[in-house]
Amino acid sequence: MSKKVKGTAIGIDLGTTYSCAAIWLSRKKRVEIIPNEQGNRITPSCLAFNDSELLVGENAKNQIARNPANTVFDVKRLIGNRFSDPQVQNDMKMWPFKVMKGDSEKPSVVVEFKGEEKKFAPEELSAMVLKKMKETAELFLGKEVKNAVITVPAYFNNQQREETKEAGTRAGLNVLHLLNEPTAAAIAYGVDNLSDENWNKDKKTVLVFDLGGGTFDVSLLTISKKGVIEVKAVGGDTHLGGEDFDTSLINYCINEFKKKNTGVDIRGNPRALGRLKVACEKAKRDLSSTIFAPIEIDCLHEGIDFSTKISRAKFEELNATYFDKCIQLLEECLRDGNMKKKDVDEVVVVGGSSRIPKIQRMVEEFFDGKTLCRSLNGDKAVASGAAILAARLSGNDDDMKNDVVLLDVIPCSLGISVKVNGVSGNMDIIIPKNRSIPTSKKITLLVNQTRVDIIVYQGENAKVMDNILLGEFELTGLTLGPDRKSKIEVCFSLDTNGILLVSAEEISTRQRKSITITKI
Known part of the structure; x- marks a missing residue:
């Protein structure tokens, strides 16, 4: 868990179609969803550029028909992705605005702004939305807001998380924590229900089904009566909603x-x-x-x-194919968590798209007629959970009735590819997805060269080109034994803050190199 800071802190649900900000109000002992200038508690994640100004939110969305080429939405589907990704290419066919290839394969949005052609990276555009949420909160509270917990899809990879954090920094926010969206909903559910006299178990197993505007997440968690939320497995698709x-x-x-x-x-x-x-x-x-x-x-x-x-x-x-995929991913999450349908005590549905009647029927049928928990507001639950954690991390939680302790998992597998003589092989998974953190793992390699490059990846594919490159380092001057091989021990260590330390050591000489990768 991130370190505590002083000062006002808010929770922000940075959504594909709508964003929402919330704060824990100690004097009222509850979360307050922050209204925008129109009095609405959700704000379109939409930007519009014209000859005189930048519009963000409802004003931007309302003029999309008049200024389509310069009205930008779905930015969350670009952040952390490559221009050549098939999904990006497919989305571009339906967007009225222009996207082109930028530096390092990053997509870049091109608009006409104040009479000039401007190019914006996805994190710059997300920063504009986050800045709008920050200003909305400041107007509501009457004071400056610097600290925030920002939510991300559970299945976001390292690159997507890093660029989201950068967007927060660009918006003038100190990002206290990037919180998985279904986990945020679970926090809101836990705080609302822990004191319920009908909570008759020491520990409940809860499945959070979060279908939003652009992403789908499903998380399997246990929530204890003492407020310990332990994530058992996460699944989903960052391009389904x-x-x-x-x-x-x-x-x-x-x-x-x-x-x-x-x-x-x-x-x-x-x-x-x-x-x-x-x-x-x-x-x-x-x-x-x-x-x-x-x-x-x-x-x-x-x-x-x-x-x-x-x-x-x-x-x-x-949309039958999309709906079926939601159920397939739900089933996969249960398998990853080593649980059966009957083990789930509560199914919590959140996200605007979870209101679709067919989706609700399919989830109920999957769980053999179990009644879904709809007590949380689907649009606002994620922001509420983020606000609760923000209050914890800023010390503004004195009046909070129920304590919350969060134990998380890694959403994507971590592994290495070893490059010898400039040639790399496939990725070998060292820490599989859904492993509880903190965690560590060691493996031993035998190489027949005096130099080896250790390349760290994130993903589920055997081919390195289909995974996310996190970092690399090299060991040189290796000592070859009588069998013309050198023995190397590689260690992965991941702490509770999502910081990964990868080290490699030649066993015979104790020569050691390492790399630290933050925010996995």
Whole structure:
């Protein structure tokens, strides 16, 4: 756990489609979700650039149809990713704004701002959203806010976490901790329920199903009566959520428009795509409470109107593959945690997209009819948990009824590839994903060269090119034994703060080299 600091600290849920800020109010003994200037407690993670100013939040989202090429959203789907990633390339086809290849394979968003072409890295854009949340909190509290706990998807890799932290720093925040989103929801659930007289077990097993606008996370945790939250396993997909459901609907409407208008394709019309996105997102939300939803847009393309009616059944059909994947990942998380469905005491659903009736039915059916816990507000639970941890880390938790101790796991496997004579092999996993931290592991290598490069990776793939490079170091002047081999001991040590120390030592000479990697 991160060190404590002094001063006001807030929790920020930095979402793909909406962001939310919260604070623990000692005098009221509860979390307060901070309203923005429009009085709303969630703010669109949307940016708009024009000739005179930068707009962030609702003002940006409201003008997407007028200024689509310079209105940016879904930044969370770019952060920490490479421009060449297939998912980035696929997303680009549906975005009205321009994305190009930047330095070191990073994607760069290109907009017209104050009469000039500007390029922004994803962490710069995320910093603008975080700065907006910081300013919103300062306006509400009437004082400066410097400290924050920021939430990230449980399945974010090291690069995505590092760039999120950098975004916080750019926004003028001291990032106390990057907290996994489903764990944040579990903290909120624990603080709300630990004092419940119906809590009749020393320890409950809770599964948090968190389906948001752009990411899906599932976490298996145990929460003890004493407030110890121990993460057993995490799973998910950093590219699965409400935005994908919108895209399915958009593609359906594009094809319907093409059928009705003899092959006319609107994909090259940013303004039409922007207006269609707004309409499809509204229809998706409406279908959570109605059986049919109309999509009607005047003069969508070249003066041609568009009108159709979407049924809930059709929406479910269009997204069946995505819905099924959520259940597959849920099942995988249970396996990773060595638990069965019957071992889960409570299933907590959070995230805006978890409101979709089909999703809720599928989760209930998976757990053989178990009633889902819907007591937490799906949009605000993650920010609430972050605010509780922020209060702990800033010493502003004196009036908090229930204590919380967090024991986490690593979301992705850690391993090495050994490069000999300039040639590297596959990655060997040293610490598998979902291992509790702190943890350590040693392995012994036999090499037949006097020099070896130790390269550290994060990921689940055998091929190093498909994993995330974390760092590397070399051992030289190795002593070869009678069998023309040198014996090397490699040690991985990961502490509670997510700091990884990798060391390698030649056993015969005790020559040692190491590298420290922060925030795994």
